[in-house]
Amino acid sequence: MSFFEIVDPIFKTFVLGNAPLKEIATGFDWVEGPVWFGDLNCLVFSDIPNNRMYRWIPEIGTSVFRAPSNFSNGNTRDRQGRLVSCEHGSRSVTRTETDGSITVIADGYQGKRLNSPNDVIVASDGSIWFSDPHYGISMDYEGSKAEQELPCNVYRVDPSGEITTVLTDFNCPNGLAFSPDESKLYVADTGRIFTDDPRHIRAFDVGSDWRLTGGDVFHTIAPGCADGMRVDSDGNLWSSAGDGVHCLAPDGRLLGKILVPQTVSNVCFGGRYKHVLFITASTSVYSVALNRRG
Template sequence: MVTSVSNRLVRRKVLKGLSGLSAGLVLPQAGLFKTASAADADTASKAFLPDVTTHPPRQWGPDAPPSYAPDPDVVVIDRSFRDLVSGNATIHRVWDKGVWIEGPAWSAEGRYLLFSDTVTSRQYRYLWETGDVTVFRPEAYHCNGTTFDYVGRQISCEHFLRRVVRWEHDGAVHVVADHFEGKPLNSPNDVIAHPDGSIWFTDPGYGDSIAEGHADAAGGEANPDGRIRWRIGEELIGAVGGMHKQPDHTFRVDPSGRIDVVLTQEQLPNPNGLCFSPDFSRLYVISTGRQSGPGGHDGDMSVHVFDLHKQELPLSNPRLLTNMRFEGVQMIPDGLKADIYGNLWCGVSGPLGLCGVFVFNPDGHLIGRIRLPHGVSNLTFGGPKRDWLFMCAGESLYRLQVNTQGAGPA
């Protein structure tokens, strides 16, 4: 069981070269291994940092040797996790040409996986039949979270234009939300669809930045002294207009287009990933770490759960599912998805060897882990049977076949 919250880590600044590479670092030498001194370790960490968690260092990519089975980086903590993973399935890196990739979503009709690079502002498509990755939208306005609704339409969060959009079957784009109470949104982050036609999304300020969208106009929380020249670098910045960060809420847009606050900033600061339970009786929302800018405020880096009643707001019975502390370290949760049994698969950042994916049962008990060489921003289930877990981790896309299926549309 993960215990109570303490340390504060900054989101996404996780550690390809994290400390911990000290006297216990293992270095390859002439086919053997030795324990390095602290000085050797410091030199080695600058010259060679293994991007793996297993020993000997694991190789990735198309030229990598065959992986061991069962995969040593699929870690069983509770016996119940064995039922969710296949003993002969191994983790594969299928693409590594991004900067920070996000928002994976599976198109059942198209048999492809969409994902975005929030930094380069492109959206990509992974083709199931061939495994090829192609550019889907060469300009995606720093798109982040994406999903498909129950009639197969793509819904995406665009950091740069600070809006949520839906792509109709005829190719037209419909703006789901870009303002609330006459004020612009911040940078919609993650989005999910409900069978009743409503769209739910989180709106923190992580995309109010030069790298993943655009900063606030002078005087905004992400640009209080106006030093950031927020108008340069994007040809559409004039059309966007001056914007200041607003309170970060979690929203619901009903089929008529009415937008309601589901959770205020006071109820859950810095909302990030969110998902429903398979029966739609629960809503899970992640509160992540400190936002950018000197005025940025803190979340608690935990996963929260609320009871959801059909056609009824507000949510009820708020409670903590897990505070994401593991082995004395405060992990950083980001995106999450539920499987058909109600287990939660959560992308996490943190120290090398701990980051990857944490899997919780519906009671919040940690039952398994998937270790990756980078923190996972978001994940989803895909493939024709929805039994492949796709994981966005830094610049790379990984996949693992599992013995369960994703709940709801991907």
Template sequence: MQQPQDDAARIGRALPSRRAMLAGAGATLASATSAFGQPEPPSTVTTPPRDFRPGASPTTYFTDPDVVTVDPSFERYIVPNSAIRRLWTGALWAEGPAWNSLGRFLIWSDIPNDRQMRWLEEDGHVGIFRSRSNNSNGNSFDRQGRQVSCEHITRRVVRYELDGSATILAESFDGKPFNSPNDIEQHADGSYWFTDPPYGGQLYEGTPDEAGGPSNPQGHLNPRLGQPAGLRTNKRALPNALYRIDPTGRIDQVLTDAQVPNPNGLCFSPDHKTLYLSSTGKGPGDTGPGGKGEIYAFDVGTGPAVSNKRLFSDCVVDGVKCGPDGMRTDVDGNLWVASNAGRAVGYNGVTVWNPQGKLIGRIRLPEVCGNLTFGGPKRNRLFMTASQSLYAVYVNTQGAGPA
């Protein structure tokens, strides 16, 4: 996962005027009254801003003010009396939410704290699920109910079997270690697809290269500090890429950095015939220009074959770059995308696009959103990992598949 500073730097020059604009909008909202004579509820853009804490005053009279309709087609997906809730806070950088349907719990990664967390649906309890997690990032539950995780420190993909054992699914390609596996999803044919950008090659989210490697060129950093004895450190040797793990165990390189710079979040359409892939900014050790915060779509063929590359969205909303990261589709094929707009208040959270690439809705959060997934017993609750916190809101649709 790329950290927020890249997008913040990119939009920094435009912030004063935008802040003034948002402050004016906030003042208007704060003084407005609803058709029923009640003050409009606070929002992320009001002054003072909305309080998301569990014990805060109610924020919703009818439709959450931070669930925003951009196109009328989005109205059908809104649950009017459902409010965005902050379920928990306390992470350093929250990522990789995944819903376990059988156990009715959500897990996610707190990458810098080297742990996975768990939220229980029956009572909202949050506890540590796995520590150490090897600075895991993306997580998923496959169609057999097994957890699959992308690990930064070990540069590998692991699967936790139903008997409690763990299997290494991928740790190298062509004899070279991966950079830092990031996000993963299972295809309907049983294969696993995962991205491998370089964001884990830094002290905060993983471990840098050995001395002389791209993320540690001067050798001033010691990658072994704070790590268990026997950790195998490496130098970056592969391009950023997208990979596919065949059910036979064969690993194929599907796309490289030259085709989609810094591949990050990924997901499939409900029929698994379309692959969506986010392209984010430069990471540690990158020598190329890096991604531009865009989403690309591809037709999925047999095995690792993809074709018909096309720009799905540049993720610019009202002139603000809402950098994409993790994403999921719903059963109607709409794409729900985590939004990283840096310091642009009111644009962090989630953007929602129809299958034709048209923005239809937004969910505004007070923190940068890194990833999301559908969960809950009916798979109609959107869980969002955003910087230090976990948020959720009910929606009037279901996620397209287990994730």
């Protein structure tokens, strides 16, 4: 069985015909936020409805990393290697320090509580960028139903700790990714719950002062929608989709797909050469080795 769908011939050079798609962990409710710790040789990910984070170690398996996790969603690492997490339960972005203590990076804006931070990335200057849709407060499944106090925005926390809004014209911003040279910012809009809002990926030009311009639609995923996404070292965007993972060229063209039997929520690169794509999908976590590096 082939796990790959070739759309552009170049995609044949990205994948390995003898590298299987492997289910490495299963039995969860809705997995998200994969992040690779190369120095610890492990993958950390969230199971949002079960209020837990897990750690998967090759040859060993899966164990609970944090419980409760404040219904954590997206995760990343900062420039010092510390874990940065989006928490629906606390409606905040947090950092886990090297001693295990937790620091709140952002939990409000202009005197109002954040909604439910979803995805997070860290730029080369140490600034933290995160999306804040309403999914974690719309119902009790992935957090706690609560009043929405702020629009669904994208925020930037600069190294001094100051928080600013950088994007305010989204229905529900979700996945975030920078191009390798940080000249582009990709943002997925997954739309508000129970509506038919447009769902697509938009691309913004990043100025020298981190000011964003542009914002045209970069690509519309079908089937499903773009949720989490990551960029490889050549600038190709790997996005979650309803039928797996879609690989998009820097100009927005669909190059090919990794077909996954469950709805994909997010991805990250890891492994010894950052050549393994880890995929969170509904109730399971998958991995596949690629001829690409993240």
